[in-house]
């Protein structure tokens with residue numbers, strides 16, 4: 001079943017004492033037809049986070065906003081985005097996690113969204129603007145379809161909320177490594193270590209760090225305390241900037257290879 | 265049924281809630297607790313009322329509009345929020361939230377603005393309370409509401425242009441939220457309407473309900489049959505409707521009809537939208553079949569928004585208020601009508617309420633209609649001159 005593939009992944013990476021690499025890429029970038037080839041150029045991924053583009057992504061910085069706009073403009077519908085996710089998991093053999101925003105899920109209804117994601121072969125769902133307080137209808141639909149729900153913990157989250165979040169049994173906890181939205185940063189707020197300590201004190205649920213992790217060094221710095229790291233903007237930006245699909249694939253391959261090596 | 269406050273989950277019936285990134289959740293909890301405590305504290309409320317009286321210039325006048333009434337054959341009363349300090353009702357909320365920030369000990373205010381009135385009000389509150397201030401404003405709105413951009417800068421605020429999307433209020437709100445996620449530890453997001461994640465819709469309605477309370481106290485022998493207000497996010501409408509819910513008056517919210525509902529270029533979130541999640545709460549909104557938000561359109565920057573406050577969605581479903589729309593053209597004509605009959609230049613936003621009364625004058629004949637004149641039109645003069653070829 002979908003969620004089990006992620007549970008197995010984190011059991012394996014823990015046994016191997018390494019940190020998994022979960023690259024994020026917007027589905028439909030630069031356009032729906034060439035999107036799969038961009039995913040396929042990512043090297044060293046343990047699982048893929050596939051972003052279903054949304055018109056008003058509150059948790060995303062300029063890079064992923066621009067990627068979402070480009071993908072929407074190029075005609076990436078929800079069903080097309082999910083079919084790209086399906087191709088990604090089929091061709092790479094790796095689990096995919098669907099990432100989107102609450103309105104996309106509610107508009108088609110949580111039950112139908114979960115069924116569509118399950119049909120696409122997804123393992124889990126992340127909804128960027130869905131705190132634990134509002135998660136129940138989506139989480140129960142997602143789990144009923146055999147997928148895992150991912151819930152967030154941020155540097156601002158207090159112990160009471162952390163214990164509620166881990167008690168809801170997410171397939172993994174998404175640790176927000178920096179204050180702010182997604183995007184590349186040169187300086188770190190240094191929140192990740194403490195955040196992981198606080199999550200670990202409450203549970204041994206897999207903890208994946210994301211937001212503001214863009215360089216091999218930043219990724220490597222997460223190794224002591226994260227089961228996985230999510231890297232998004234650093235991989236998306238070259239696709240936005242490259243003048244040809246070949247150049248985009250080459251840049252994405254090179255950046256992802258360096259990050260994957262830094263995690264080994 | 266009128267709700268004093270939303271339920272434990274921040275819901276007005278099926279609407280509202282808190283669909284926000286986890287990073288913001290503790291700040292929303294903190295804000296809710298701070299507001300609950302302050303609003304139950306006599307010294308806070310007394311100080312708030314004092315500031316409204318001495319600084320904002322409340323109570324604002326309410327009076328009969330004699331020549332407009334004669335012209336329309338409808339008895340029209342005007343609640344003059346345009347005469348509040350800074351020129352619109354937005355200051356009621358900005359001063360209230362500014363006081364809350366004092367209590368919470370944060371040092372910086374950020375806000376979104378469409379027409380610039382809420383930006384000016386927030387910049388004013390920041391200057392008054394000695395806080396740093398940054399205002400997010402869509403590029404299109406910066407161009408059509410230039411006067412307010414200068415005012416904000418003069419008041420010491422930084423005005424940050426937002427170029428994403430259509431460069432209007434929705435996009436400015438997105439960007440202000442993102443900035444709040446980054447700087448939440450020392451920044452308060454002074455949201456400008458009854459929108460956003462809980463507790464904002466409740467807090468803003470509470471700070472705006474002074475409009476309706478004053479109005480009822482000022483009525484004398486007159487009793488309005490109908491109360492009319494324009495609806496962007498819905499704060500001036502919520503402020504006047506809420507106290508009138510108990511009076512039996514018909515409550516009519518007027519949304520932006522833009523180029524006409526049938527053209528798809530409008531801001532009629534209740535009139536032509538469906539429930540979804542926008543800017544942190546479940547409410548009526550403009551969206552496509554995949555849940556992508558559809559850009560609104562209105563000649564008035566303050567109504568150019570594809571969502572509406574969740575309490576209005578609740579009022580609409582319950583039949584406690586109804587929501588109509590008028591077109592850009594009708595609103596511009598109403599600016600002219602009020603200017604020439606009463607010597608008052610209204611904001612184009614507020615002119616939507618006047619335009620609805622003018623259009624429905626036959627049905628309203630013989631009735632007494634109270635219009636919330638939410639703001640003055642100085643900010644719009646340049647835009648109107650351009651549109652009407654008077655420049």
Ligand SMILES: Cc1ncc(COP(=O)(O)O)c(C=O)c1O
Pocket residue numbers: 352353378379380381382456457458494495496497498499500501565566567611613614638639640
């Ligand atoms: C004068 C005036 N009226 C109305 C509005 C619309 O906001 P709301 O619906 O929250 O009252 C604005 C917003 O900018 C405004 O400036």
